[in-house]
Amino acid sequence: MRRRTLLGSAPLWAASAQAQQEELLLVNAPYPPFVLEARDPIGEGLDVDIARAALARAGYSVRLALVPWRRALQMLEAGEADLTTTISLSGERERFLLFSEGYRSTVRYHFYSRRGSGLRVERLEDLAQVSLGYSAGFFYPPAIKQAVGRGLVEGRDLEVTVRMLNAGRSDLIVVNHLAGLWTIRRLGLEAQLERQPFSYSSGSPTYMALSRKRHGDGRLLNTLNEGLRALVKDGTLARLEARYLPP
Template sequence: MDGTSIDGIDIRLVTALLQEIGYTPRFVPCPWIRGVAMIETGDADIISGILKRQDRENTMIFLEPPYKTRSAKVFYLRNNTPDIIHYTDLSHRSIGTQRGAQYFEQFDSDTSLNKQPIHNNALNFKKLISGRINTIIVTESIGDYLIAELHIADKVKKATFRYDSVIPVYFALSKKSSLVQCLPQLLKANRLLKESGAFDRIIDTFFERLHQPATPDQ
């Protein structure tokens, strides 16, 4: 599947990065956990939206600097359901998560919570709307995008409690990728696009267009 067939923030960010060094990406839609595995095995070259971890550095090269450093984790609820004001309010609630994703240390390591992982955040929103789970946790930008795409803004709300801290988010290159030979150029392009504000403009423009009213047929 080529880059013109699908769209999204990550599609545009990766395209901008690779075009800067003269490459046109070919995207492979897949669940997050499979995408990470493909990077580890060398079946995919590059991934975005990934957090740096020591175990991942065995198979991946993280492009410095991170292309964004703030990644709010938000809990979404159905309208007219009790708010989540404190972390302890998560107790006794069923929580939709994305399989293989990490959110924040307290939540990730808390085995007392009723987490229900599946491979797709859009499916989590559908489960939320149907009442099969009480809440979902997702990165705010992804959640807002999916709410607009699924046309459910009138059905869900954000909880008061959220985790909003500095979290570096990276592009990572498979150590088995042929793109490793282009690492100096990739690092230079990544830094240029970050420091010039190009990545931020791509993100801002995407959300501005997403929330514009549809143009009627002429």
């Protein structure tokens, strides 16, 4: 998916007084279950709810705009939006983004093939024998892409990537383990696709990020981090995860 130690933070009561019910624009692309399509009966998505709960404690409201992921990054760079969620840390992005503290400690990547394909991927080196589908604009550990021997196939988004696999346009796809399973189930493709035994864990946490152009003074970042810590402490984060990610 997407670490930083902060040197200090303003008290939440002070941030709340400054916020005065200010509305923040959160931009992201659909990435279930973290960000869901508009009017999804479950809600706007796990990470959208986490951001809203963390910032509401300081008096901020959050409005979600769904746009393609590359457009979301462009809006943040230009100062046209305030924040995003579900993002991986990278040096290039630090140029125009301020990253929160990590709120998920690791990301697991799973690999799916068409059922009955005869493929068996048990280690990273086995990727040398396949073409691999992935979703545009999202971070994948370099070791995965570098191991692929028969070419990379880019999908516009996760749903397209899964459909391309089912149509035979790639041998295999790599997905965030939660987002991938959610999407496959929603598309009704559990019988057609199967998960390979190999999985890859990245030690990189998942972050939220603020536009440097709009919030470069760090005050909103401090507020966001305090809110995220509070959600962990009072159990709100666990309750939100249980709602979107039942056993």
